[in-house]
Amino acid sequence: MKKILLVDDDKMTLKLLKSQLEKRNFQxxxxxxxxxxxxxxxxxxxxxxxxLDIMMxxxxxxxxxxxxxxxxxxxxxxxxxxxxxxxDEDIVSFLKMGxxxxxxxxxxxxxxxxxxxxxxxxKDLMRDAQSFEEAKTINKMLNTLSHEIKNPLTIAMMQLPxxxxxxxxEEKVQRALMRISNLMDQxxxxxxxxxxxxxxxxxxxxxxx
Amino acid sequence: xxxxxxxxxxxxxxxxxxxxxLVMVFExxxxxxxxxxxxxIAASDFPNLQLYAHSLKGSLSHFFVDELHLLAKELEDxxxxxxxxxxxxxxxxxxxxxxxxxxxxK
Numbered sequence: 001m002k003k004i005l006l007v008d009d010d011k012m013t014l015k016l017l018k019s020q021l022e023k024r025n026f027q028x029x030x031x032x033x034x035x036x037x038x039x040x041x042x043x044x045x046x047x048x049x050x051x052l053d054i055m056m057x058x059x060x061x062x063x064x065x066x067x068x069x070x071x072x073x074x075x076x077x078x079x080x081x082x083x084x085x086x087x088d089e090d091i092v093s094f095l096k097m098g099x100x101x102x103x104x105x106x107x108x109x110x111x112x113x114x115x116x117x118x119x120x121x122x123k124d125l126m127r128d129a130q131s132f133e134e135a136k137t138i139n140k141m142l143n144t145l146s147h148e149i150k151n152p153l154t155i156a157m158m159q160l161p162x163x164x165x166x167x168x169x170e171e172k173v174q175r176a177l178m179r180i181s182n183l184m185d186q187x188x189x190x191x192x193x194x195x196x197x198x199x200x201x202x203x204x205x206x207x208x209x
Numbered sequence: 210x211x212x213x214x215x216x217x218x219x220x221x222x223x224x225x226x227x228x229x230x231l232v233m234v235f236e237x238x239x240x241x242x243x244x245x246x247x248x249x250i251a252a253s254d255f256p257n258l259q260l261y262a263h264s265l266k267g268s269l270s271h272f273f274v275d276e277l278h279l280l281a282k283e284l285e286d287x288x289x290x291x292x293x294x295x296x297x298x299x300x301x302x303x304x305x306x307x308x309x310x311x312x313x314x315k
Contacts, residue, residue: 010267011234019227055263084267106270109222 002120003045007031007038007064008053008082013105017051020109026116034058039071048120050079051112052099054090062097069098075126078119082107141194148190152183159183210305212312216273232313235268239306242268243299246284250296259288265302272313277305 004026008014018028029045031038034056042050050068054061061081068079078100083091091102100119103112159176166172221228242265249258266281280302283295 010264011238012231012268012271015231015234016221016227016271019224019230020222023222055260057260057264084263084270105267106220106273108220 001025001027002048002116003027003029004116005029005031005042005045005047005050007050007056007061009056009058010053013053013082013107016109017107017112021113021116024113038064038067042068042072042077047077048123049116050077051082051103051116052079053082054094055084062094065094065097065099074098074100075123078123080115080119145190145194149187152186152190156180156183210274210276210308210312212309213273214313217271217313220271220273229314231271232310235271236310239265239268243303243306246299249288250293250299253293255288255291257288259285262288272309274309277302277309280305 002025004021006014006017006028008017014030018030021028029041029047031041041047050064052061052064065079065081068077079098081091081094081099081102082105083094083102084105094102101115103115156179159180163173163176166176218225218228221231242261245257245261246265248254249261262281262284266278266285269278269281280295280298284298284302287293287295
């Protein structure tokens with residue numbers, strides 16, 4: 001069930017949207033107070049999409065939009081602005097500021113649902129694409145790592161019969177042990193390279209502009 | 210004043226119960242908008258006139274009554290343009306909105 005955050009001061013719009021969206025299997029949250037931190041609220045409730053009014057008494061839609069875009073990119077969290085017809089000129093500037101789409105008030109619920117679905121589906125597609133890219137990157141990394149470990153390990157293993165065969169020659173045994181030690185260092189360095197890697201280049205896609 | 214109940218119901222997904230709930234919400238909330246508009250006109254407080262007329266206009270838009278919507282819009286425009294050219298709209302709205310509510314409750 002997709003989670004929608006409604007940010008609007010108009011009680012009628014809120015009641016109408018909540019009732020109609022819940023009927024269509026969305027889970028709705030009403031942003032409680034302009035003093036609250038909208039970014040924390042979104043993170044805590046794991047919101048999928050924000051439906052944001054432009055003109056509100058305590059804090060305007062553009063202020064909320066700036067805060068949201070300071071933390072989430074368009075791909076990570078879609079925002080649909082709701083506007084009245086007289087705010088037509090604002091629409092372009094809101095789209096430039098990072099809104100994904102807009103709806104004209106009074107919101108036609110069927111159009112609203114379609115636009116919400118489009119945006120949440122795009123978000124899901126991007127997430128799937130990211131997972132796919134991540135899996136590809138991890139696979140490539142494991143292949144390289146396996147190669148970097150396997151080679152020195154094979155050579156180290158080949159030293160063991162040499163030690164056995166030359167157990168009378170202290171110098172030869174010492175040389176073989178030194179080689180094993182060097183090869184173990186190589187394996188250690190190879191593992192070190194991959195330690196601490198938590199992200200991959202696909203994260204760039206989700207970076208805030 | 211023309212009230213197109215069929216169009217309003219269509220907007221509310223033909224849910225008469227939801228419409229009646231929203232009429233109650235409107236009945237509850239519009240007096241505050243009206244009071245703030247009256248106060249803003251008296252004090253020539255244009256930002257608040259724009260804000261509360263906008264809020265009233267938004268609420269009225271759910272009921273598709275163009276005449277009343279226009280009156281609220283003109284008040285909002287007055288606020289934006291820092292003038293009181295349409296201050297008489299307030300009196301008309303004060304008279305007409307209770308009638309609209311009565312119609313919607315039928």
